[in-house]
Amino acid sequence: MLNVLGAIIRNPLKALPPEIFSEPIVFSRLAGKTRIHIADPALIHEALVKNADALEKGVEVRRALGPALGQGLLTSDGPHWRWQRQSVAGAFRHEMLLALQPAMIAVAERTRDRWLRDGARRIDIGHEMMRTTFDIIVDTMMSGGGAIDVERAERAITDYLKPSGWMFALAILGAPSWMPHPGRRGAARAVHYLRSSLAAMIAERRQQDDPRQDLVAMLLHARDPETGRTMIDDEIVDNLMTFITAGHETTALGLAWTFHLLARHPDVEAEALREIASVTGGGPLRAEHVADLVYTRQVFSEAMRLYPPAPIITRTALRDFRIGEHTVPEGAVLYVPIYAVHRHSKLWTDPEMFDPRRFAPDAVKARHRYAYMPFGGGPRVCIGNAFAVMEAVTVLAVLLPAFRLRNGSSTSPQPMMKVTLRPQQSIMMDLSPADASNTG
Numbered sequence: 001m002l003n004v005l006g007a008i009i010r011n012p013l014k015a016l017p018p019e020i021f022s023e024p025i026v027f028s029r030l031a032g033k034t035r036i037h038i039a040d041p042a043l044i045h046e047a048l049v050k051n052a053d054a055l056e057k058g059v060e061v062r063r064a065l066g067p068a069l070g071q072g073l074l075t076s077d078g079p080h081w082r083w084q085r086q087s088v089a090g091a092f093r094h095e096m097l098l099a100l101q102p103a104m105i106a107v108a109e110r111t112r113d114r115w116l117r118d119g120a121r122r123i124d125i126g127h128e129m130m131r132t133t134f135d136i137i138v139d140t141m142m143s144g145g146g147a148i149d150v151e152r153a154e155r156a157i158t159d160y161l162k163p164s165g166w167m168f169a170l171a172i173l174g175a176p177s178w179m180p181h182p183g184r185r186g187a188a189r190a191v192h193y194l195r196s197s198l199a200a201m202i203a204e205r206r207q208q209d210d211p212r213q214d215l216v217a218m219l220l221h222a223r224d225p226e227t228g229r230t231m232i233d234d235e236i237v238d239n240l241m242t243f244i245t246a247g248h249e250t251t252a253l254g255l256a257w258t259f260h261l262l263a264r265h266p267d268v269e270a271e272a273l274r275e276i277a278s279v280t281g282g283g284p285l286r287a288e289h290v291a292d293l294v295y296t297r298q299v300f301s302e303a304m305r306l307y308p309p310a311p312i313i314t315r316t317a318l319r320d321f322r323i324g325e326h327t328v329p330e331g332a333v334l335y336v337p338i339y340a341v342h343r344h345s346k347l348w349t350d351p352e353m354f355d356p357r358r359f360a361p362d363a364v365k366a367r368h369r370y371a372y373m374p375f376g377g378g379p380r381v382c383i384g385n386a387f388a389v390m391e392a393v394t395v396l397a398v399l400l401p402a403f404r405l406r407n408g409s410s411t412s413p414q415p416m417m418k419v420t421l422r423p424q425q426s427i428m429m430d431l432s433p434a435d436a437s438n439t440g
Contacts (some may be wrong), residue, residue, distance in 0.1 A: 004030060005172065009165040011424075012417045013311060013339060020340045025326060031172045034332040038323070039341050041370035046323040047315070047334060048370075048378030058316030058333060063171035064164050064419065068191045072238030073383070074246055079226065084239060085383065087222035087231075091141065091215045092383050097390055100140045101287035104391055107135045108285075108398035115403060120432040122408055125259050126423065129252040129395070130154045136391055137248045141215040142240070148197050156190035157245050161418040163187055194244070198237045206233075215243065243384070249420050250309035251388045254374075255395055258303035260427050261354050262400075263407045268356060269400070272296050276397050285397045293393050296400075298356040300392045304374040306354060311339035311421045313376055338373055339421070347371045406430045 007015035017026045017037055024040030038044050047055070056077045069075045073084050090096065111132045115123075134150050142148075163183025170179055205216055219236045223229070231239075262269040275295045280286070313336040317328050328334065343351040348358075348371075357363065375382035382388070408430055413423035 001030060005169045008169045008172070012165060012168060013415065016312075016337050016340055020337055021343060022345045024346075025324075027326075031174065034329055035335065036326075036328060036332055037335045037337055037340075039337065039344050039347075040324075041341070041347070041368035043323045043326075044336055044341070044370040044373070044377065045368075047328070048313075048336070048376075048380075051321045051323070051328075052379050054317060054319050054321045054328075055315040055334065056318055058314060060168055060171040060316075060333070061314050063177060064167040067188070068160055068194070068245065069242050070234065070238035072235075072242040074242045075238075081380075083222075083224045083226075084235075086225070088215060088218055088239065088383065091218055092387055094386070097387055098287065100387075101290055101390065101394065103140050104136050104394045105285055105287065105398065107132060107139055108395045110135070111395075112398055112402050115399075115431060116433055120430075122428055123431050124426045125405070125429045126253065126256040126427055127154070129255040129259075130157075130248065132395060133248040133252040133255070133391065134244070137244060141243060141247075142201070143212045143214045143216070148201065153194060153197070153244070156193050157249060159183075159186045159190040160194075160245075161249075161420065161422075164419045165417075194241060195237050198240050198244075199233055202233050202236050202240075216240070246310075246382075247384050247388070251391055253309045253420055253422060254300060254304050254307070254388070255392055256423070256427055257307040258300055258392070258396065259405050259429060260407060260413070260423075261303050261306070262299065263405055263429065264412070265354055268299060268354070271356075272299050272396070273400055276401055280397070285394065290390060290393055290397070293397055294361075295356065296396050297389060297393050298359040300389065300396065301359040301372075301374075302354060302356040305342045305348075305358070305372060306352075307415055307421055308338045308342055308374045309420050310374070310376065310382075311415075311417050312337050336373075336377075338376075339415075339417075341370075342372065342374075344371075402434055404432050404434055 004015050017028060020026050020037045020039050024038075025043060026037040026039075028035045028037075038047060057075055062075055065075050071080060073081065073088065076084060111128065115128075131150060131154065134154060138144065138148060138150070163181060163186075166181040166183065170181060202216070202220070205220060216236070219231055219239055222231050262272070272295055275293060276285075279289050279292045315334045315336075317330055317332045317334065319330050321328050341347065345351060347368075370377055375385035375388070406429060408428035413425055413427055415421050416424040
């Protein structure tokens with residue numbers, strides 16, 4: 001048990017049973033509980049969709065994420081989760097997302113212009129994408145976000161996630177939440193800064209006669225259909241924290257891994273550049289272009305297959321139920337190791353190879369829906385999945401034609417789970433502007 005807990009503290013990916021990369025399901029016991037890892041798409045569907053009402057997030061997830069996200073959309077269950085989901089659903093309707101595309105393009109262009117001003121240099125692509133996606137979510141979902149310090153917020157999110165392995169391990173052991181562990185104080189300071197900054201912004205918005213119809217407005221005016229009550233400030237902070245941390249972090253990481261992979265596969269990069277030039281006519285990206293960038297979207301999808309930003313889904317069984325020929329007992333902890341599903345030898349040909357053709361429309365139709373799930377699945381599938389893909393394609397379409405990004409090291413960075421899938425070392429890339437005629 002100590003070996004497994006040590007692996008969880010260092011990098012939970014290393015605690016996955018090796019068999020789950022080739023077998024459909026693996027049972028084990030740890031800290032007195034049955035642990036079930038599921039990789040078969042049909043069994044995943046049975047668990048997350050057909051038996052969704054028999055599952056909850058569980059104490060391990062709440063211990064790791066609760067201090068920051070409270071009872072927001074990612075951590076809550078039951079009627080409270082349903083009410084919150086309904087309250088924000090309008091912000092992610094297709095027509096609303098289309099209206100946000102110009103703002104996404106504008107933020108990506110600000111990153112492009114800043115890079116052009118700074119000229120050729122070595123950059124931390126993860127940091128750069130965190131900054132860009134944070135700006136996008138603040139501009140689109142919070143209409144600017146008031147006085148939130150983007151750089152400090154990014155550092156705070158990193159500080160909070162850094163000791164997450166300890167949080168998971170102590171939760172598995174049933175240790176009290178007050179137990180000290182490395183990084184605990186830094187994480188607490190980070191949470192305080194983030195939540196207090198959002199609380200100040202919400203208090204300001206409550207005092208304004210504000211016509212803006214963004215996510216903040218939806219949360220301020222949300223009303224529980226059963227009780228009629230509205231959200232208090234802490235509940236609004238819970239949900240904004242969820243969208244800021246889970247929303248911008250995951251897309252930023254997906255983009256960082258995408259740029260890294262493109263630098264290692266210049267033929268794929270060249271194909272994406274040809275598509276972008278063809279769709280835009282060599283001019284600036286416009287909102288109506290984004291939907292036509294089919295291959296560029298495939299590139300991002302394949303990067304998320306190899307490096308899914310949220311690499312493991314965890315649920316706890318509220319009662320006994322069956323999936324396939326197996327019984328899931330009450331209290332069992334279910335893991336859907338998305339990282340392993342996406343690299344499973346029975347589901348993918350040459351699973352370690354980067355090949356965007358896997359996501360051509362015909363290939364997607366031929367594959368089980370739950371063989372690929374970077375945004376989760378079932379009723380709790382990520383509500384922002386379409387937003388994230390649109391955002392990523394937009395950023396790629398603006399930045400790729402303007403620059404050449406090459407990996408600063410010949411060694412591929414190792415993925416490490418800190419709730420999200422981060423590189424163990426920063427991905428440093430050599431940035432140089434492309435020919436002026438290609439910058440758009």
